[in-house]
Amino acid sequence: MHIAIIGTGYVGLVTGACFAEFGVSVTCVDRDEKKIKSLKRGIVPFYEPGLEELVQRNIKEGRLNFTTSIAEAVDSSLVIFIAVGTPPRGDGSTDLKYVEDVAREIAANLNGYKVIVTKSTVPVGTGERIRKIISKELKAKSYRSCRNSLGGQVSAINFDIVSNPEFLREGSAIEDFMRPNRVVIGANSQQAIAIMKDLYKPLYLIETPFVITNIETAELIKYASNSFLATKISFINEIANLCEKVGADVHMVAKGIGLDGRIGPKFLHPGPGFGGSCLPKDTKALLKVAVDNNIELNIVNAVVRANERQRELMIKKIKDAMGLLKDKTIAILGLSFKPNTDDIREAPSIYIIKGLLKERAKIKAYDPVSMKAAKKVLPEITYCKDPYEAVKGADALVIVTEWNQFRNLELDRIKRLLKGPYFFDLRNIYEPEVLKEKGFKYFCVGRV
Ligand code: NAD
Numbered sequence: 234m235h236i237a238i239i240g241t242g243y244v245g246l247v248t249g250a251c252f253a254e255f256g257v258s259v260t261c262v263d264r265d266e267k268k269i270k271s272l273k274r275g276i277v278p279f280y281e282p283g284l285e286e287l288v289q290r291n292i293k294e295g296r297l298n299f300t301t302s303i304a305e306a307v308d309s310s311l312v313i314f315i316a317v318g319t320p321p322r323g324d325g326s327t328d329l330k331y332v333e334d335v336a337r338e339i340a341a342n343l344n345g346y347k348v349i350v351t352k353s354t355v356p357v358g359t360g361e362r363i364r365k366i367i368s369k370e371l372k373a374k375s376y377r378s379c380r381n382s383l384g385g386q387v388s389a390i391n392f393d394i395v396s397n398p399e400f401l402r403e404g405s406a407i408e409d410f411m412r413p414n415r416v417v418i419g420a421n422s423q424q425a426i427a428i429m430k431d432l433y434k435p436l437y438l439i440e441t442p443f444v445i446t447n448i449e450t451a452e453l454i455k456y457a458s459n460s461f462l463a464t465k466i467s468f469i470n471e472i473a474n475l476c477e478k479v480g481a482d483v484h485m486v487a488k489g490i491g492l493d494g495r496i497g498p499k500f501l502h503p504g505p506g507f508g509g510s511c512l513p514k515d516t517k518a519l520l521k522v523a524v525d526n527n528i529e530l531n532i533v534n535a536v537v538r539a540n541e542r543q544r545e546l547m548i549k550k551i552k553d554a555m556g557l558l559k560d561k562t563i564a565i566l567g568l569s570f571k572p573n574t575d576d577i578r579e580a581p582s583i584y585i586i587k588g589l590l591k592e593r594a595k596i597k598a599y600d601p602v603s604m605k606a607a608k609k610v611l612p613e614i615t616y617c618k619d620p621y622e623a624v625k626g627a628d629a630l631v632i633v634t635e636w637n638q639f640r641n642l643e644l645d646r647i648k649r650l651l652k653g654p655y656f657f658d659l660r661n662i663y664e665p666e667v668l669k670e671k672g673f674k675y676f677c678v679g680r681v
Pocket residue numbers: 239240241242243244245262263264265268316317318319331334335352353354355399400401402403510511
């Protein structure tokens with residue numbers, strides 16, 4: 234089977250490379266010429282562990298191609314995935330411009346039956362919207378060619394729409410794609426479902442559960458999943474804030490509740506709030522869909538507010554401990570929204586640094602892979618070559634992202650290099666007693 238993936242970002246490129254690894258012939262498309270030029274040489278322009286090797290192997294074995302031309306990719310493909318960005322607008326609604334542009338371009342180049350799949354996270358009703366856009370374009374095309382051929386017959390082109398939301402996590406995207414908890418396929422056509430099952434056959438063979446449903450349900454599953462994960466995070470963050478007041482240990486609370494099989498242990502780790510390109514945007518987009526349909530989603534609403542508050546509380550924690558921050562130097566370790574990615578979209582670090590800059594603090598920062606991306610949004614701070622350069626002469630250290638390399642810092646060296654004794658561990662990766670014994674003024678989230 235030959236397939237096309239339109240959009241070669243974190244989702245599109247992983248999807249393309251993994252399907253190629255399954256033996257499918259894949260053409261990946263992006264309108265970003267620089268990106269495609271780099272990918273053709275086997276260089277992945279963003280950080281995702283293992284992806285570059287996978288891309289290089291599949292290019293070499295002839296199953297993975299790159300182009301900037303949607304026409305070229307559509308021409309030879311039976312299945313076309315749309316994996317472009319769906320950024321939020323100011324009011325929380327989803328900007329579908331890129332998805333709609335791609336739908337029109339696919340329509341302009343359809344040359345026979347195709348299955349058109351949305352992998353991008355899109356609000357309920359988008360599948361139907363894409364169907365209408367493509368039908369309209371096809372009708373206009375047919376009308377134009379009828380006129381050109383002076384009334385000659387133009388055969389109708391069939392297509393099906395499928396929703397196949399993606400649940401991969403940046404940082405472990407390949408493993409998540411190759412061994413997912415489930416594959417969701419939303420479609421109204423048996424033919425399209427059969428083609429999708431065939432495409433995902435290697436996952437069928439390892440007994441991955443498949444959820445086959447209608448398009449609207451599949452679209453909603455994605456938003457409901459992300460909103461539920463966000464709920465767990467905001468829940469434990471609020472419990473952590475209470476723990477600090479009453480002398481309880483949030484790690485033990487999380488363990489105590491997570492051992493209940495009905496609750497589960499995952500996503501119960503407190504911190505500076507959720508970030509990234511998905512949870513903040515998807516919770517807000519779900520709220521917008523609910524408002525448009527006159528439904529109150531009080532829980533999701535509270536989750537979003539609690540998350541915004543959590544970031545503010547982190548700045549307050551630093552201010553309360555250190556007093557006036559004007560001209561104080563603060564070393565920030567970790568900029569990406571989580572470890573093993575260079576993605577800084579909606580990263581807590583960005584909010585926290587901006588808040589500290591507002592207090593006129595000076596910032597020195599270090600991150601293993603995301604400093605290049607951060608420089609574009611935070612050009613005014615100092616970037617360092619390692620954690621020790623960042624803490625040298627600083628009044629405080631703040632760990633914002635729990636990269637593995639920050640878990641074993643040389644604490645005596647840090648203590649010597651830091652001017653002040655303040656150590657804010659916003660990911661709870663150190664033991665409070667150990668840090669206090671070393672003479673740090675140690676603060677974490679939900680433990681005293
Ligand atoms: P991204 O910004 O990394 O990549 C999107 C790509 O689409 C870019 O390379 C861009 O140049 C390209 N593009 C935009 N318009 C185009 C066009 N007209 N023709 C060709 N290419 C075009 O985005 P991403 O993080 O991969 O996310 C893509 C979608 O997947 C979003 O809807 C997102 O919500 C969803 N998603 C993301 C993740 C994640 O962890 N990043 C996980 C699950 C779902």
